[in-house]
Amino acid sequence: ILNVEQSPQSLHVQEGDSTNFTCSFPSSNFYALHWYRWETAKSPEALFVMTLNGDEKKKGRISATLNTKEGYSYLYIKGSQPEDSATYLCAFSGYGGSQGNLIFGKGTKLSVKP
Amino acid sequence: DSGVTQTPKHLITATGQRVTLRCSPRSGDLSVYWYQQSLDQGLQFLIQYYNGEERAKGNILERFSAQQFPDLHSELNLSSLELGDSALYFCASSVVVAGGSDTQYFGPGTRLTVL
Numbered sequence: 322i323l324n325v326e327q328s329p330q331s332l333h334v335q336e337g338d339s340t341n342f343t344c345s346f347p348s349s350n351f352y353a354l355h356w357y358r359w360e361t362a363k364s365p366e367a368l369f370v371m372t373l374n375g376d377e378k379k380k381g382r383i384s385a386t387l388n389t390k391e392g393y394s395y396l397y398i399k400g401s402q403p404e405d406s407a408t409y410l411c412a413f414s415g416y417g418g419s420q421g422n423l424i425f426g427k428g429t430k431l432s433v434k435p
Numbered sequence: 436d437s438g439v440t441q442t443p444k445h446l447i448t449a450t451g452q453r454v455t456l457r458c459s460p461r462s463g464d465l466s467v468y469w470y471q472q473s474l475d476q477g478l479q480f481l482i483q484y485y486n487g488e489e490r491a492k493g494n495i496l497e498r499f500s501a502q503q504f505p506d507l508h509s510e511l512n513l514s515s516l517e518l519g520d521s522a523l524y525f526c527a528s529s530v531v532v533a534g535g536s537d538t539q540y541f542g543p544g545t546r547l548t549v550l
Contacts (some may be wrong), residue, residue: 325477348453352535362526365478371535396474408480414535422491423468423539425478 323347325413327426334401340399342429345413348392355423356385356396356413365410367395368396401433438462439542441526443481445521453514459506462530464488469501472523482506485510485531509546516549523547 326345334340353372357365369378374389382399396410398405408430412423437462447455448490469481471494480493484503495501498516503509513520525544529537 355538358543360440364543365468366437367538367540370441370536412478422480422483422493423478424480425470427475427477 323404323413323415323424325339325424325426327409327429329367329427329429330427332432333432333434336401336415337426338401338433339399340401340431341395342409342431344396344426346411346413346414346424347394348390351361351392351413352390353414354387354394355395355414356412357412358407359404359410359428361409378402396429398431402433403433404426406431406433419432424431437540438540439464439526439528439540441524441542441545442483443545444543444547445548448516449550450516450518452514452516452549453512454547456511456513456524456526456547458509458511458526458528458542460509460526461540462538464528464530465507466529466531466537467503467507468527468529469495469509469511470527472525473519478525478531481511492498515549518549521547521549527545 356368359365371387376387408428410428412425440459465486468483470478481495483491501511523544526542527539
């Protein structure tokens with residue numbers, strides 16, 4: 322059974338703090354790694370899709386790195402703002418007949434206090 | 436707004452009943468995916484359709500079925516409902532069938548409550 326683990330489960334930071342979370346996934350048959358941001362009462366919103374080992378992606382104050390050999394990705398938020406409060410999900414896609422399937426982690430819930 | 440629409444937003448029904456959830460993908464997207472989010476569980480993949488044909492199946496119960504119509508909208512049918520089927524059901528869409536690296540755009544979800 323393929324498992325995607327995210328840590329920590331939740332995180333409380335002060336406005337202005339920088340933070341990072343981890344996503345661990347199977348290193349074999351890797352195809353892509355997705356990051357989503359999910360605000361309460363809204364739908365998950367795509368942040369990044371990463372496919373190559375060593376990939377780094379950036380969107381404003383949010384960036385992500387990928388290590389496919391060891392099976393992990395980091396998401397960084399620089400200078401957290403209250404509007405960054407959300408659950409951050411990662412999802413793994415592997416090679417095979419069902420590579421469109423995304424296997425999601427349970428997410429890291431970030432709360433940013435003003 | 437992702438461009439993916441789902442109806443209804445909320446659904447309350449009784450055990451043993453049958454319901455249909457509807458999803459319209461973003462304009463131009465051919466693939467539709469259904470996910471279930473239960474309490475304390477991550478998003479669980481149920482099923483994928485591409486241009487009207489089933490492409491992949493995940494942890495979908497036999498009591499559940501789906502289809503994608505010629506206009507590309509999709510319906511998820513849930514029958515003989517049980518209390519444990521209460522969950523948030525999301526539909527997502529993407530452009531092509533090689534969805535592993537395609538961004539999936541999620542709809543607002545349908546919250547199903549089975550009493």
